[in-house]
Amino acid sequence: MLTTTRYRISQLAAGTILNTQVKVQGWVRNKRESKNVVFISLNDGSTFHNLQIVGDPDQLGESLMRRINSGASLTVTGLIQASQGKGQKVELAAATIEVDGEANPEIYPLQPKKHSLEYLREIAHLRPRSQTFGAVFRIRHAMIFAVHQFFNNRGFYNIHTPIITGSDAEGAGEMFRVSTLDPINPPLNDEGEIDHSKDFFAKETNLTVSGQLEVEAFAQSMGLVYTFGPTFRAENSNTSRHLAEFWMIEPEMAYYDLKDNMDLAEAFLKDLVNYALLNCQSDLEFLNNRGEQEEQQKPQQQRQELNLLERLKLVSEHQFERIDYTQAFDILRNCKPNKKKKFQFIIEEWGCDLQSEHERYLVEKHFKKPVIIYNYPKKIKAFYMRSNDDDRTVAAMDVLFPGIGEVVGGSQREERLDQLSTRMQEMGISEKDLWWYLDLRKFGSVPHSGFGLGFERLVQFVTGMTNIRDVIPFPRTPGNADF
Ligand code: 4AD
Ligand code: MG
Secondary structure, three states: OOOOOEOOHHHHHOOOOOOEEEEEEEEEEEEEEOOOOEEEEEEOOOOOOOEEEEEOHHHHOHHHHHHOOOOOEEEEEEEEEEOOOOOOOEEEEEEEEEEEEOOOOOOOOOOOOOOOHHHHHHOOOOHHHOHHHHHHHHHHHHHHHHHHHHHHHOOOEEOOOOOEEOOOOOOOOOOOEEOOOOOOOOOEOOOOOEOHHHOOOOOOEEEOOOOHHHHHHHHHHHOEEEEEEEEEOOOOOOOOOOOOEEEEEEEEEEOOOHHHHHHHHHHHHHHHHHHHHHHOHHHHHHHHHHHHHHHHHOOHHHOOOOOHHHHHHHHHHOOOEEEEHHHHHHHHHHOHHHHOOOOOOOOOOOOOOOOHHHHHHHHHHHHOOOEEEEEEEHHHOOOOEOEOOOOOEEEEEEEEEOOOEEEEEEEEEOOOHHHHHHHHHHOOOOOOOOHHHHHHHHOOOOOEEEEEEEHHHHHHHHHOOOOHHHOOOOOOEOOEOOO
């Protein structure tokens, strides 16, 4: 028996396959029907483009026609041919249509009209069928691929660090506990506290906030390594840039100092953005138009100066500005919004942490390009960052992007045992729990550096989606773990 070859719509949309019998399978976006002809736009997720199916309602029959509605899944065979209509290169003249799964138009939640992003979040299981989310998640995939390609091309090894961790040094009270103890009736010790020696791992465990400490062990053996995994933070931040579960890419490099670290972060981000510009054209064009339409709805002063494609080129084509914390502090203390008390947090004293309003001012108003701030006050940074000779700053760096603020945070690590141990004591971090981390400074310690890129923040930047909940398949945020 002769079977018709199955194609994905991405293969057909280019218009190079013509006058061939094909089979396609996907979901109905829309159906337009007149007396003599029916047009069905079919999408199979392989591309932003829908395939236009053209059929004769009489020939297909009334009962079949009634079962073809938005959301239904179809298998269609027929001849692929040049389209007479506008908007697509090819169309499929249907010979046979099978309805694989019906979708009752009275209750199907996704109608072929514009829904709000808030509404689509409530139907997160169906939103990938919408144009916007199809585009976002294809780009998300492209970025995952580009991450691995970037590191593979540079001789880095991908290391899977654990998701359940026994150390809470980095978490400082923002971790999700992992336990199999009976929550109603947990075993208690003599002091009446929960007896974690009876727990699954015979100790307290949490979901990891970062794979960094563990991946450092591999940097000090395999040289150039990175993790790319889920991380969890129980901070109660209901913002458009925070998730309780997000993915992070953390490279760690032996013999890299802070400058090498910044150079790598800049090359990495440029590479990812370039990859999207080269490989995600139709999805980016769609999201660019979508973004421009959204901007039109806003009052003039609130509109972004650059559209999505211009923002991407801003990153790929310009050198990032690099300034140290003290320079950033001076710019911010003397800037108009600070003097006029327009910032929510007024910049007064050297040593204060920078909030996203300050980061965005530097990037969007002052420099108008990505900015790397380095050498932060040690008081506001983690224990493992390398002390500078001034003894008040550490070799930290953050990369700030327009519209997002911080996308990358990293540092050169403290490789000197004495300094690290002193710092841990000052910050009340248990040397006993992190004995193995200190061991790495005892045996063949080397200077090394690394950083963490928040993957969803990157995808937000590349897609122009304003809320981080719209770039991860099923977002977890305070009060929300449906699906
Ligand atoms: O700056 P952070 O906390 O750095 C670390 O975790 C280091 N261990 C990284 C390293 O040096 N290896 O987080 C790194 C990045 C941030 O710059 C931000 O992009 C992202 O992770 N991030 C979040 N993204 C979404 N939701 C959250 N709650 C996030 N918290 C941090
Ligand atoms: Mg940070």
